[in-house]
Amino acid sequence: MAYTLTYKLFSECSILITWPARISETILNDMLCFKHKIENSISNFLYATNAYHTLLVHFNSDFVFDDLVKQLKMLYKDKGKDLKTGSSRLWRIPVCYDTCFGIDLEAMALDKKMTVKSIVETHCATPYTVYFIGFLPGFLYLGGLDNILATPRKASPRLEVKKGAVAIGGMQTGVYPNASPGGWHIIGNSPIHFFNPLLDTPCFARPGDKIEFYPISLKTHQDISVLVKEQVYVLDYKLL
Amino acid sequence: MIKVLKPGFYTSVQDFGREGYQHFGVPYSGVMDRQSAAFANSLVGNLINDAVLELTMTGGAFLFEQETLIAICGANMCAKLNGIKVPLNKRLHIKPLDVLTFGKLINGFRCYIAVFGGFKTKTIMGSKSFYTGITPQSFLKKDDVLKIDALKKTYYKNNTTFIPNFNFTTNDLEAFKGPEYSSLSASQKRLLFNTPLTISNHSSRMGYQLKGFVSNNLPSIITSMVRPGTVQLTPSGMLIVLMRDCQTTGGYPRVLQLSAKAINILSQKYMGQEVYFKNMD
Numbered sequence: 001m002a003y004t005l006t007y008k009l010f011s012e013c014s015i016l017i018t019w020p021a022r023i024s025e026t027i028l029n030d031m032l033c034f035k036h037k038i039e040n041s042i043s044n045f046l047y048a049t050n051a052y053h054t055l056l057v058h059f060n061s062d063f064v065f066d067d068l069v070k071q072l073k074m075l076y077k078d079k080g081k082d083l084k085t086g087s088s089r090l091w092r093i094p095v096c097y098d099t100c101f102g103i104d105l106e107a108m109a110l111d112k113k114m115t116v117k118s119i120v121e122t123h124c125a126t127p128y129t130v131y132f133i134g135f136l137p138g139f140l141y142l143g144g145l146d147n148i149l150a151t152p153r154k155a156s157p158r159l160e161v162k163k164g165a166v167a168i169g170g171m172q173t174g175v176y177p178n179a180s181p182g183g184w185h186i187i188g189n190s191p192i193h194f195f196n197p198l199l200d201t202p203c204f205a206r207p208g209d210k211i212e213f214y215p216i217s218l219k220t221h222q223d224i225s226v227l228v229k230e231q232v233y234v235l236d237y238k239l240l
Numbered sequence: 241m242i243k244v245l246k247p248g249f250y251t252s253v254q255d256f257g258r259e260g261y262q263h264f265g266v267p268y269s270g271v272m273d274r275q276s277a278a279f280a281n282s283l284v285g286n287l288i289n290d291a292v293l294e295l296t297m298t299g300g301a302f303l304f305e306q307e308t309l310i311a312i313c314g315a316n317m318c319a320k321l322n323g324i325k326v327p328l329n330k331r332l333h334i335k336p337l338d339v340l341t342f343g344k345l346i347n348g349f350r351c352y353i354a355v356f357g358g359f360k361t362k363t364i365m366g367s368k369s370f371y372t373g374i375t376p377q378s379f380l381k382k383d384d385v386l387k388i389d390a391l392k393k394t395y396y397k398n399n400t401t402f403i404p405n406f407n408f409t410t411n412d413l414e415a416f417k418g419p420e421y422s423s424l425s426a427s428q429k430r431l432l433f434n435t436p437l438t439i440s441n442h443s444s445r446m447g448y449q450l451k452g453f454v455s456n457n458l459p460s461i462i463t464s465m466v467r468p469g470t471v472q473l474t475p476s477g478m479l480i481v482l483m484r485d486c487q488t489t490g491g492y493p494r495v496l497q498l499s500a501k502a503i504n505i506l507s508q509k510y511m512g513q514e515v516y517f518k519n520m521d
Contacts, residue, residue, distance in 0.1 A: 023462060047262075135487055135488075136373075136487070197374045207263075
């Protein structure tokens with residue numbers, strides 16, 4: 001915990017804590033560790049959400065900003081209170097890269113002078129880090145896309161991208177948890193629910209987790225979809 | 241039970257929303273104008289954040305199949321009970337088969353109906369607020385049926401009426417500095433608080449676009465948190481005030497943050513109206 005942080009009041013009852021403006025796993029881990037300490041040490045804490053380099057902490061409305069910031073600064077420095085955050089998990093996500101789903105795969109292959117096969121292999125080669133969930137309920141912001149696959153967003157977004165679409169936009173890759181308009185390039189589809197509002201924990205992944213994609217056939221995609229629909233599919237994960 | 245005879249332009253069930261679920265990317269949602277919804281609920285003896293109906297702009301007709309108490313607050317949409325005009329901000333005793341209708345918009349933009357005990361739609365993630373992809377429906381349709389509690393004999397009998405001391409006709413929106421306010425130039429800061437801004441037709445429960453502020457040279461930010469009341473400055477110089485159904489994160493610079501009161505006031509405004517930001521720092 002050695003970064004210089006800034007603290008700003010953001011609406012009447014929350015404080016925005018900002019780390020240096022970079023996307024880095026070290027910052028993410030530092031932030032998650034501080035979040036954990038705040039959850040366990042500050043009495044009028046309500047809840048906190050993080051993005052890449054910012055943590056928004058909500059409190060009961062009764063607080064004096066300067067006093068609370070002083071308390072937070074001391075807590076950040078207090079190594080004695082460093083707690084081990086819960087273990088992260090590596091989730092293995094099945095994706096069908098058949099061109100019936102991956103409607104932009106062929107154009108991307110042409111553009112990058114790669115084969116469709118090597119695009120898929122590259123996309124599946126490394127695990128991605130979950131930074132946070134935002135944009136849409138259940139949309140994971142993932143870091144770690146191979147530079148070769150980075151593709152500028154489409155000039156005009158599609159009016160509807162299918163639920164489960166696996167896509168690339170700029171330096172990012174992600175999965176659309178629900179049908180939505182979107183300007184990313186679609187390379188496949190996952191039969192998994194990334195958001196289920198009826199569960200106590202509507203998203204299986206949380207910040208700090210890793211995601212790994214693996215290719216499945218069209219037939220397997222159909223089979224898993226049936227199991228997911230019947231709520232009997234169990235997603236594979238490993239503790240890290 | 242209440243039967244929807246006509247849903248009106250855009251009517252939904254709303255309470256105070258899903259605060260605390262934003263780490264799943266879930267929007268805050270909830271009534272746009274908390275003040276008016278809270279008044280309506282108080283008048284029928286509910287908790288201030290019980291579920292109410294939020295009517296937008298115009299219309300709506302509802303058949304009550306049971307006795308209850310209601311109160312109507314917020315925008316004036318010429319409410320009539322069985323064809324006879326009824327006042328806003330007053331508790332009304334409803335008899336079975338009464339029909340409540342709404343007509344032309346006189347002032348404000350969103351009207352709230354509270355019923356005794358609140359509306360009993362399904363609670364999902366701590367809230368009954370309608371939102372596509374979270375609740376089964378996103379707005380009311382003709383012939384929908386809404387469950388309500390039976391009226392208890394012990395209900396609050398005192399017939400006090402109160403006049404809400406809440407003026408949504410003001411054009412001033414109280415605002416605090418946003419996280420990227422300090423990146424603005426001195427002249428941009430001055431302009432931000434002195435330019436009349438016009439509400440564009442791209443305004444909804446997600447956000448209000450405001451036209452009139454044109455200079456922007458701020459770069460995008462690394463995606464960070466936003467919340468209702470956050471004022472973003474887009475590359476084209478458009479200001480967007482995020483409202484209750486906004487996304488949880490965004491990449492435009494956040495120049496201001498509206499006060500809770502200002503969000504309520506803006507909720508009662510519509511396309512073409514002018515507003516000013518008033519510096520509260």
